[in-house]
Structure formats: structure tokens, C-alpha cells
Amino acid sequence: MVKVAIFGVGTVGESVIKILQENREIIKARSGKEIVPAIGVVKNLNKKRAVNNIELTDSYEEALNRNDIDIVVELMGGVEEPLKIVRNALKLGKPVVTANKALLAYHRYELQDIAGDLPFEYEGSVAGGIPIINALRDGLSANHIKSIKGILNGTSNYILTKMIRENAEFKTALAEAQALGYAEADPTFDIGGFDAGHKLLILSSIAYGIDVKPEDILIEGIEGISAHDIAFAKEFNFAIKLLGIAKKVGDEVEIRVHPALIRDSEMIAKIDGVMNGISVVGDRVGETLYYGAGAGGDATASAVVANLIDIVRHNKKSPMLGFKHPLEVGKLKLKERGDIESKYYLRIHVHDRAGVLAEISRVFGDLNISIEALLQKNIDGNSANILIATHQTKERNILKAISKIEALQPVLSRPYMMRIEK
Ligand code: HSE
Numbered sequence: 001m002v003k004v005a006i007f008g009v010g011t012v013g014e015s016v017i018k019i020l021q022e023n024r025e026i027i028k029a030r031s032g033k034e035i036v037p038a039i040g041v042v043k044n045l046n047k048k049r050a051v052n053n054i055e056l057t058d059s060y061e062e063a064l065n066r067n068d069i070d071i072v073v074e075l076m077g078g079v080e081e082p083l084k085i086v087r088n089a090l091k092l093g094k095p096v097v098t099a100n101k102a103l104l105a106y107h108r109y110e111l112q113d114i115a116g117d118l119p120f121e122y123e124g125s126v127a128g129g130i131p132i133i134n135a136l137r138d139g140l141s142a143n144h145i146k147s148i149k150g151i152l153n154g155t156s157n158y159i160l161t162k163m164i165r166e167n168a169e170f171k172t173a174l175a176e177a178q179a180l181g182y183a184e185a186d187p188t189f190d191i192g193g194f195d196a197g198h199k200l201l202i203l204s205s206i207a208y209g210i211d212v213k214p215e216d217i218l219i220e221g222i223e224g225i226s227a228h229d230i231a232f233a234k235e236f237n238f239a240i241k242l243l244g245i246a247k248k249v250g251d252e253v254e255i256r257v258h259p260a261l262i263r264d265s266e267m268i269a270k271i272d273g274v275m276n277g278i279s280v281v282g283d284r285v286g287e288t289l290y291y292g293a294g295a296g297g298d299a300t301a302s303a304v305v306a307n308l309i310d311i312v313r314h315n316k317k318s319p320m321l322g323f324k325h326p327l328e329v330g331k332l333k334l335k336e337r338g339d340i341e342s343k344y345y346l347r348i349h350v351h352d353r354a355g356v357l358a359e360i361s362r363v364f365g366d367l368n369i370s371i372e373a374l375l376q377k378n379i380d381g382n383s384a385n386i387l388i389a390t391h392q393t394k395e396r397n398i399l400k401a402i403s404k405i406e407a408l409q410p411v412l413s414r415p416y417m418m419r420i421e422k
Helices: 011-022 024-031 060-065 080-091 101-115 132-139 154-166 170-179 194-208 227-235 297-312 356-366 395-406
Strands: 002-007 035-041 055-057 071-074 096-098 145-151 238-249 252-263 275-282 286-293 341-351 371-378 383-390 416-421
Touching: 002 011, 002 060, 002 297, 011 024, 011 035, 011 297, 024 035, 024 297, 035 060, 035 297, 060 080, 071 080, 071 297, 080 096, 080 101, 096 101, 096 297, 101 194, 132 194, 132 275, 132 286, 145 194, 154 170, 154 227, 154 238, 154 275, 194 238, 194 252, 227 238, 227 341, 227 371, 227 383, 238 416, 341 356, 341 395, 356 383, 356 395
Parallel strands: 002 035, 002 071, 035 055, 071 096, 252 416
Antiparallel strands: 145 238, 145 275, 238 252, 275 286, 341 383, 341 416, 371 383
């Protein structure tokens, strides 16, 4: 029998306990041993929890130091407290499973060093129930990874889908995602792109061995998207998705999270609701695509329990990020933001009067940015939004154009920009 301590009995923790109890037979058949949730560690013992037949404690030390605990599962959320627990568990020689993407976004290399050959697994940290860590670290390990492009946040995808398909208000869609248990405790992590950024950094480490922190990469959220952006997307057959993109270009890697317009016909454009989807392109395998529930208790717990089964079977996965010799570490640099190349969409709020469009097009012309599509949406008798899609240009150029356009007299506020992804 293998005994597990579960730190954090929230949405995912409850599901892990239930899966271990309710799928006991199949888990025993697959792992070779019975895996028992022996103790749950919670902050507030008075809070009602939908779990039975498990001891609960509010003492981290007690659970960690119990000799009969074989594996530690960390599902608490936050960074500092879980870091202490995971460090201590590994130092005590106990294998660890976590679904904590923020913890790994900041401390993955340090924890990999501490873990050494001890199993330290984290499948549930990226894209909930989709076995993307396994796929990238093991299934695709023969490949140079050309790119990773994914919808990595269920809450944002749920909100965008509701806004596009049902013309829902941003706030209503967010409240629904929260009620369904998809959102983070602080939903800014979801809608601001940070949750997707954390997940993308974990995938980027496995693909490229690159060691960068969330603050180092470009992260933009979906808060600024308006009804006119959605109208433009529909008019020109685009979907709007919050994308996480990691791409190798020469000796550099682009790592960025932002909302993007993508052609309706692309497979990833059809990934709706809370679902996540990730495309990984390897130099030998070509494109591979992964799809599934990226949030929610059971989906994430499915990945956590799979890690437990793997550990009990002695399927060692060390080193946790997949590089025994850091071949590419230190060689690959993060691409500078200004050097990123893309097509761009701009929404420009203007006084609706003669000559405005000419002034705006002059800015584009001077910077050698070519316009691909244009639409005007009136707001009232006096003002309108001019919606523009450009051909490919460098981010440096579009940022210059935005500042110049913002300074034009008839322009009423800083233009809103989204990238158009191929
Ligand atoms: N809040 C996350 C999401 C949950 O919406 O995708 C999974 O990490």
C-alpha cells in the first residue's frame, strides 16, 4: 500500500481524493499497489469539504513528517508556502506531485536540482487533463521543437467563446467561469494572461531548456477586447484566442502570451469553451495536436493521479524538465519584443471627420507598414472606431505607429492592438 498526503483540499484536491477512492480497483490494477489518500492538509478545518474517509489536519509539519507517508501531493496554489513544502518533502526523500504552475514558473530549475533522481511530477500544471508534459518530454524527445502554440487558459477561452458566439458581456462570462470552478482564486491570473504565461514557461523549458521568468516574457490579457474587435473578427472570418506561443527562430526563442486573431479555418480556432488545445511542431514528427479539458477539478486531478500511478510503477521521469545534459541551455536567447514579426490589428477611436483616414494612412506609409483590411464602426454621430489589419511587420514598427497615431489631433485614445497569427 502507498500512502499519499494531499496538501490543499480545494477543487482539485477533492477530486484527487475521490478518484483515488472511487477508481481504486483500476488504479491498483495499473500501478500494482493500492494508492491511499491518507491525509489532507487544509488551512481551515472548519470549512465543509466534499470528501470522506480521509483524515484532515491543519498542520503542515505533522503531515510532512509522518513516516508512513510515501508521496506528497501539493495542490495549494500560491508560491511561497508550496515552495517550502515541496523543498522539504524532496529533502526528506519523498516523491512529489504538484499541479502548481506558478510555483514551477518561478522555481522549476531550483526544484529540479533538489529533486535529482527523486520523482517530481507536474502533469496537472499545464492544460489540466491533457497529457502534454508526457507528450513533449517523452513522446517527442527525439525532435527539435520548432514551435508550441496553445490555448492554455480555460477561463479566458470560455469568456472569448461566449463573447463571440453569444455576444455575452465580458463580466457575465467571467462570473460563469468562476461559478463553474475554472477560474483561479484571483481571476486576474486568467484574464491577464499570467496563468497561460506560467504554463508556457514550463513547456518552453522542456522544449528548449530556456530559463526565463514570467516577468521576462511578453504577457497581455483579454481585458481590452471590445464588441467592435469581435465584429471585425466576424466580418473577416477570424476567431479571437488567448494564445501562448513559443517558437525557435535561429538561436532565439520567442515566448509570448496575448490575444490573437486567427483564421476561423485553423484547427486551433475551433477549440471553444473551457477546452484547451496545443499544437506542437517537431522537426521530425511534424505537427501534433492535443485537445482536452484544461481546467476543472476532475480533469486536473486525472493528471495528478496519473503521476501518482507512474511513480508507484517506478516509471522514473528524472530529470523533471527532460534534459540530462543541458545541451541548449544558455545557447538559446529570448527574442527581443521589438524583433517579433507579425501581422497586426488596430482599433483607433477617432473624431469622425474628413481627412482622418488620410492622416492615419500617412503614419503607416511613412513606417512602410502596408494595410491589408479596413473597417469603420460608428460609435455616435461624432466618433467612430477605425479597425485596421496590416501586413507583416516588426513589433518595433507597429509600436512606433501606435504612438504616432495616438498623437494625431483627431485620435481620441491610444489605439488598441492585437496580433494576427498565421
Ligand atoms: N484557471 C485555469 C484555467 C485552471 O482557467 O485554465 C487551470 O490551470
